[in-house]
Amino acid sequence: MKLTFLGGAGTVTGSKALLESDYTKILIDCGLFQGLKELRRKNWDNLPINLDELDLIILTHAHLDHSGYLPILVKNGYKGKVYCTKATRDLTEIILLDSGKIQEEDARRANKYSYTSHDPAIPLYDIEDAQSAITRLKTFDLNTWIKINDDIKFQFINSGHILGSAFVVLNVKGKIIVFSGDIGRKEPILLPKYEYIEKADYVVIESTYGNRLHKNRIITEELLRYIKLTYSKGGILVIPSFSVERAQEIIYFLSVLKREGKLPKIPIYLDSPMGVNATEVYLKYKNAHTLTDEDIKSMLSTVQLISGVNTSKSIVNDEKPKIVLAGSGMITGGRVLHYLDKLISDEKNSILIVGYQAEGTRGRSLLSGDSELKFFGKYYKIKAEVFKINEFSGHADQSELLDWLQHFNEPPKLTLINHGEPHQSQALKVKIKTDLKWKCTVAKMNNEYYLD
Template identity: 75%
Template sequence: MKLTFFGGAETVTGSKILIEVNYKKILIDCGLFQGLKELRKKNWEALPIDLNNLTSVILTHAHLDHSGYLPLLVKNGYKGFIYCTKPTRDLTEVILLDSGKIHEEDAKRANKYHYTKHKPAKPLYNIQDAKDAIQKLKGFDFDKWFPIDENILFKFVNSGHILGSAFVLLKINEKIIVFSGDIGRKHPIILNPYKYITHADYLVVESTYGNRVHPTSTIKSKLLKYINHTYSKGGSLIIPTFSVERAQEIIYILSVLKQEQQLPKIPIYLDSPMGVNATNIYYSHKNHHNLSEQTIQNMQSTVQLISEVQASRTIVNDESPKIVLAGSGMLTGGRVLHYLNKMIEDQKNSILIVGFQADGTRGRALLSGDSELKFFGKYHKIKAEVFKINEFSGHADQSELLDWLQHFKTPPLLTFINHGEPHQSQALKTKLKTTLNWKCTVAKMNEVYYLN
């Protein structure tokens, strides 16, 4: 057996792990690179895998950095199925269609306003490519073994990161290899918490927050503080929002504040076609979260869901105070840029960052205190106030990673640490060696690892 990391190693994006055994080639996750330009350029490079011989693809969850390369994989010749949990199947469909649409729109806008050196600019992939990949998705239940062949089985176990997210367990010739994907919080806001796993011969574990412990202050009170502060200025609060998980968490907290009659009487919008679709998927998969029917009804009455372009334009041009949740979460594209185009140069408005911002994204630039932001081909002065709530993270911190890892009854033969910026991965490696005395290594991009 051997492992090769074609993404998600020494970085937090582009997750792709190839395992080869018994003449089978299985790809765990198939994500897009995001953030820094040198990473994004990798999306245009051909994968060094013979796609005719790729047996299967297995997804840990639906996020774009784990699923967003699938349309290219299929376009370039992959003929097999893509295995995932049933909620992941539904969310991946929404995410890939949105991604294809954004790639098409970005290329069209770049050609129209001539802010690209490519003549013409072309989308990485289009909506039809996304539809072709969606046709290959197959949904499975949690906690059951399913065969790839007579020697290879796979199982999904809840990881608590987003709806449908899972640890992937492979049983190969009686050896167990566990891929963590992204691990959620021990006490998530709306999801069922991650399950413990007690045995792995080999383990691949994420390290997004490998050296950090999340703060424990109350999210609800912080969110209310920024809402009231912005309202007191007569401005609007713009929340760049990840459409899957973060949007639903914020809607839930806003609904609680509304039930407690603490919110000012201003409209609240979720302006994101993908966010709207993802929210409805959350409501439909009732066994995979802890929301009651009444809670769902409260959420539905708190936030107006906006999909149509004309309705979005009307809200963008409305100068009265409001709260807007809009994608994308790292300001890499999407409708949030139209709100910023209108509001970022007015100090009465506020921008609230509620999630991880990868290096090289506009969201990271905002948090770094940059004085201007470039989008739509020009620079915009940042005069709106910028705030951040760290407590919203959907990733386990170091203490939660250790909580999950300590439930293995015996140490894996080798633990691969991936999906983290270098200092985070190295910190987790040191912690595992000193605390658990585990044998571990930080995964490196394109390096082949042989498993006994």
């Protein structure tokens, strides 16, 4: 067996791991690179594999950095299936269609306002490409072994990261290889906790927060503090939000504050077609999360869900105090840019960051204290206050990653660390070697790892 990382190594984006056994080739995750320009350029490169020889793709979950390259692969000739859980299928459809639409719009805007070095700018893929990829998705239940061929079978096990997320456990000729994808929190906000796995010969584990411990603060108190501060200035609070999981978590906490009578009487909007659709998926899979019917009813009465373009434009142009959740979470595109276009240079407004910001994204620039932010082809002075709540993270911290690893009955032959920036991955490697005494290494892009 041979394992090659074609993405998600040395970075938190572009996750792709190619597993080869004899003549069978399986790609675990098919993510888009985001953030740094040098990484985004890789999305335009063909993968170093013959797509006619690629038998199968398995998704751990729907996030763009794990599914967003699918339309490109299908456009370039991949003819096989993409296996995932039912909720992952529904969320992947939403995410890919939204991604195709945004890329079409970005290319159109770049050409219209001539702020592109390409003549003309073209989208990486479009809505039609996304629709083609969606037809390849095939779903399976959790905790059920699925036979791929006489030598290989696999199963999905709940990983607690987002709705439908799962560990991928492959049995290849009796050898067990576990791919963590992204691991959720030990005490997640809306989801059942991740499950433990007893046995593995090889483990591939993420390291997004491999060097840190999440602080144990009360989220509602922090959230209320920033809402009241912005309201006292007569400003608008903009929350760049990941439309899947994070948006639903924020809406849940806002509904709790509303029920407790603590919120100012101002409108709250979720201005994200993808976020609205993802919220509807939550209503569909009631057994896959921990929300009660009362919770859901309260959430829907707290926030106004906005999909239409004209309604969105009117909210953008309304200068009265309000709270707006808008995609994208790392401010790489989407409707949040239209709000920032109006609000970022006014000190009475606030921007609340509630998720991981990859290197090279506008969200990372805000957190780094940059004085200007570039989008729509020009620079904007950052005068709005910028805040961050770390406790929303959907990724396990170092202690939670170790907790999950410690529940294997015996050490794997090798643990490969991926999906992390170099410092985070190295820190987790040191911790695993020191505390668990396991053999482990940090995965490198395009390196081949032979599994006995």
